[in-house]
Amino acid sequence: MAEGGGSAASPGGENLLFLTDEQLRKGIEAMFFAYRGFTADPDRILETRGYGRAHHRAIHFINRQQGQTVNTLLAMLGVTKQSLNRVLRTLIEDGLVESRVGRKDKRERHLFLTEEGRALERSLSEAQRVRMRAAYRAAGPAAVAGFRQVLEAMMDPDLRRHYQAMKESG
Template sequence: MAEGGGAGSAGGENLLFLTDEQLRKGIEAMFFAYRGFTADPDRILEARGYGRAHHRAIHFINRQEGQTVNTLLAMLGVTKQSLNRVLRTLIEDGLVESRVGRKDKRERHLFLTEAGRALERSLTEAQRGRMRAAYRTAGPEAVAGFRQVLEAMMDPDLRRHYQSMKDGGS
């Protein structure tokens, strides 16, 4: 393998896209793009006294309602103590509800309240706005490539989390 994976037709076999300079460019692209990626939701969060950690929690609770704290932990890759602090403020502020498990009373199942869902929507919409614009500018083929490269860049464990919630409905 290594022979340029799919190597469609553009670059061909010369592997020009693997030069150190190209790789450095990719690294810096990730750095600058990630800043843009988080900028819009950050503004909304700041106005309410929250940080990125709150955003992440809200996002993943929304994605899978009724999730336990442990599941969420695995997604986020932080310690339970760290998550707990964020979670506590969200619960106090009435954005998240934590229900004791019916089968296993050690577990807490997490849900967004109406207010939580509203904040989630506004955060996601802000982030989607930029993503949508970028997608539109770049076009569908570029988007496919974008997703392929990102997926290949993930740690295998995280990639499983990513893939676990499949594309659209199906």
């Protein structure tokens, strides 16, 4: 890329400083199809339990930050409180998530995955890691770094802050 000392043209000769609508359309379509592939394996696992992608996102981010509050998860997922409560109620009833009353503030609810919840999260994320690992290996380190830059640049500022905080916490 031009910024950071790289070339302004991609290996295919496309100018990265100005993209045509056709080039952008191809990128949008690639993102749609890649997302479909990225979610296909977890969707099959979730379907066996009658769950959807909202359950997957909740499980993923609860696992990522055990003990976070419902409000933190709500802000991260960007869904309505009613929608999240419906998902959490199911996960709690099914024994995958535990909700504990806050020690400092009794109004807060802190979320933790149970052992069964952690096992489900491992199977969901392993399916995605296999796909990501293969794609990263095929694309190479420079493409991986560029891909991550593109994804981060597409994030809304509030979500980018959540993402940065998660990156820094390990």
